[in-house]
Amino acid sequence: MKPESRKQEIINAASILFKEKGYSAVTMRDLAKAMGIKAASLYNHIQSKQEILSTIIIELAEEFTTGMNRIVNSNENSIQKLEKIIDLHIDVTLRNADGLASLNSDWMHLEEENLQHFEKMRHDYEENFRNIVRNGVDKEEIKPCNIEIIVFSTLSTLRTLYLWYPKQKDIDAAILKHDMVSVLLKGVV
């Protein structure tokens, strides 16, 4: 029963519109119409269109950063860490699939300091991912494939989950996790 703040409602509505058409193609009048108010009224709750975008993206990026740091600092082997990464992506996707569209497709429209912050978080995330895979190959827990290809193919699938999962209506999160681990790590042949 606790009502979401009006600002959060706007951000949620914006996430949906940004997912459908992208940040640049969504006007403040589009967003206002989705909220059932006039464009100028939005500014009682938010500072700018840019603030909406950066709120959506930075919050999500920090979730991934926090999650990855927890995984990196855990005492598990490479395979277990990869499974935890898959869990992380599924969890975030379930919680905020709409926002992930902006994180994946509209990050380049962030402005100076937020853009830099985002790019650093993304770089660090990928570097951590790469190190986990590299470590797994060294310890022969993972096949000696091209590390870049493993990271790329796994990450591109996980990053695209937000597009696919909402269309799968009757799939349980636990089953999804299990099957993603199976397909991504163990192959299909």
Added chain:
Amino acid sequence: MKPESRKQEIINAASILFKEKGYSAVTMRDLAKAMGIKAASLYNHIQSKQEILSTIIIELAEEFTTGMNRIVNSNENSIQKLEKIIDLHIDVTLRNADGLASLNSDWMHLEEENLQHFEKMRHDYEENFRNIVRNGVDKEEIKPCNIEIIVFSTLSTLRTLYLWYPKQKDIDAAILKHDMVSVLLKGVV
């Protein structure tokens, strides 16, 4: 009489800009500046901004449609067909990585008839992909995993190749094909 070459130069420049910022965020003045001319001069060669987008996307979508039809109608088993699909994506990516950004991220900005044509081609492509996987599972050439997850994870990786491949400077196409087959079909563990 027809300025084919200059028109193609414009389309190529547009592909690069669309890749960097997306269709909606690129103005005709941006494109003109990239071409070293004024915005109005673009209209000696193209009819509209929309025409540029539809040319980029529809041409690529038809390449995939043609390629997929060839694969579907061949006398090969499921694994071989999946390998051919991987080849197809790598070939198209090598030939036109920039345009693929529009196909993946800006298709929703196509207008009525082109949008419908694109959506039908994409639907048919995915349906063909799904049938190949389903057939492979039935014949026990492919593990009995969730078919949707296999299609999704494979396709999301192939569709994202355009983002990743240009950054890999010293990787040969043949090696890439081999490794992609290895990672996507045989797993990493």
Added chain:
DNA sequence: GTATAAAACTAACAATCGTTAGTTTTGTTT
């Protein structure tokens, strides 16, 4: 019931958008 704050409104701004019209420059052919 009145005061106060939250949240909506109308009206408009300067800037920028895709695009058109009309004109001039450039390059090639005769």
Added chain:
DNA sequence: AAACAAAACTAACGATTGTTAGTTTTATAC
């Protein structure tokens, strides 16, 4: 050098953009 078309230009259009200012409505607290 004259003719002609390709391709550039200047100038501007109507529409739309994000945003601001000032005002009115709505809901809550005393």
